[in-house]
Amino acid sequence: QKEVEQNSGPLSVPEGAIASLNCTYSDRVSQSFFWYRQYSGKSPELIMSIYSNGDKEDGRFTAQLNKASQYVSLLIRDSQPSDSATYLCAVNTGNQFYFGTGTSLTVIP
């Protein structure tokens, strides 16, 4: 079983809609959780970090964490074509970072 699992997609949403990206992790001692955005041909860029249960909002982005269900999600409100990218979920168990394989998001104008 992989440490971090994501649906590879592709996920397509119309411009202005809410995009919902999901991630599950296997290690219950995982302590911190991150979302990265990666444009084609570029390196991953950190967009959100979350450490405690609940929601964390930053602009159009909301990260949600449920440690009991070992589940973390990212919501992108008012999706824009510029949000089209691959989104990577990452988990730190206290010892090492683990990455999912990413979900490809396309926002259709």
Next chain:
Amino acid sequence: KAGVTQTPRYLIKTRGQQVTLSCSPISGHRSVSWYQQTPGQGLQFLFEYFSETQRNKGNFPGRFSGRQFSNSRSEMNVSTLELGDSALYLCASSLTGRAINEQFFGPGTRLTVL
């Protein structure tokens, strides 16, 4: 604050050669991790260095090695290159690499092995 820098950005080598990639972390960051990214495999963890010591290692053959210097700069070396080593090599830095420390990526080195 300057971000993570990697050199060179692009590299073309032939099978059997060796290559050294360099990474300078964000100032003050002491943990440096290396990843290999290919379209089929995603991000694969190579190794992590902290205070000049390899702290974690992924599942890669011994041809892949690294080191970290006292100023936290890190290098990774791949010997006897194979075609399958063609990939984007990413370096990421973190304050300590432990939980709650965010990890930031450099622009990567794209290695092509012919």
